[in-house]
Amino acid sequence: MNVQDIMRVLDAELICGEDNLDVEVHNACGSDMMSDVLAYVKDQAVLLTGLVNIQVVRTADMMDMVCIVFVRGKEPDADMIALAERRGMVMLKTQHRMFTACGLLWENGLRGGGKANEHLKMDL
Amino acid sequence: MNTLKWTYEVDGSDFTRAGEASSAVKKNLRKLGVPPEAIRKVSIALYEGEINMVIHANGGVITVEMTPEKIDMVLADTGKGIPDIEQAMKEGWSTAPDEVRSLGFGAGMGLPNMKKYSDEMKIDSTVGVGTTVYMTVYLQ
Numbered sequence A: 001m002n003v004q005d006i007m008r009v010l011d012a013e014l015i016c017g018e019d020n021l022d023v024e025v026h027n028a029c030g031s032d033m034m035s036d037v038l039a040y041v042k043d044q045a046v047l048l049t050g051l052v053n054i055q056v057v058r059t060a061d062m063m064d065m066v067c068i069v070f071v072r073g074k075e076p077d078a079d080m081i082a083l084a085e086r087r088g089m090v091m092l093k094t095q096h097r098m099f100t101a102c103g104l105l106w107e108n109g110l111r112g113g114g115k116a117n118e119h120l121k122m123d124l
Numbered sequence B: 001m002n003t004l005k006w007t008y009e010v011d012g013s014d015f016t017r018a019g020e021a022s023s024a025v026k027k028n029l030r031k032l033g034v035p036p037e038a039i040r041k042v043s044i045a046l047y048e049g050e051i052n053m054v055i056h057a058n059g060g061v062i063t064v065e066m067t068p069e070k071i072d073m074v075l076a077d078t079g080k081g082i083p084d085i086e087q088a089m090k091e092g093w094s095t096a097p098d099e100v101r102s103l104g105f106g107a108g109m110g111l112p113n114m115k116k117y118s119d120e121m122k123i124d125s126t127v128g129v130g131t132t133v134y135m136t137v138y139l140q
């Protein structure tokens, strides 16, 4: 699916990044802990989170992610939007809560990474 | 021959600016055409280290040196130091206060992750004096 499909499935509002809506994505992760995103995520292009601070955008940037979805209707601030725009990242906002948002995306074909213990054994 | 060097002051009092140095390094490496896998390793390792400098120490200085063979990173702070490095390296070990956890950090995953993403890593630390983390990512 592409970012546009995520918007449709999650009934999400576009915050920024309208030029990148047709980017194809296959994997996502959902977390409010950026520590865990940095430690366990590999090649996931979409981050679902209920955390709102600038480090969410920096973490996604370091992981080369293409889209951040804020769940529970959370709103990023102007600095976050400006940074995401500079990085060509899409930001969306959905009223769905984390579990439901992840479930809807899974149902529509997005997948996660492996288990944490598998990941630790995995090569880079 | 052909050594590039960048130095960044990391402001320990401003959580919102943590990661600016790592972000700048990533941009430089991209411009220089460094292979994406190496950029990713450097970015993640450096970002974890930079966040640590802000949440556990009072900021410090990051130096990045690049040659055709490797990228060396040195993160030096004058913070409280790490009493037991072996324990600090364990997954899940964290002394971060709840306030840091509410910002999305403090799972005790940073140092092990830095070890994973760098090819070489060494920590020098003296309690009450500060911590210096050395990391290297090879390009060949």
Ligand SMILES: Nc1ncnc2c1ncn2[C@@H]1O[C@H](COP(=O)(O)OP(=O)(O)OP(=O)(O)O)[C@@H](O)[C@H]1O
Pocket: A035, A036, B048, B052, B053, B056, B057, B077, B079, B080, B081, B082, B088, B089, B093, B094, B095, B096, B104, B105, B106, B107, B108, B109, B110, B111, B112, B131
């Ligand atoms: N620069 C530093 N100065 C002082 N103590 C540090 C420093 N870096 C790490 N530590 C200590 O080592 C512990 C483990 O660090 P690590 O980065 O693995 O986890 P964390 O920062 O607590 O959480 P996370 O990295 O998952 O957000 C920290 O909780 C802290 O006690």
Ligand SMILES: [Mg+2]
Pocket: B048, B051, B052, B106, B109, B110, B111
């Ligand atoms: Mg850390």
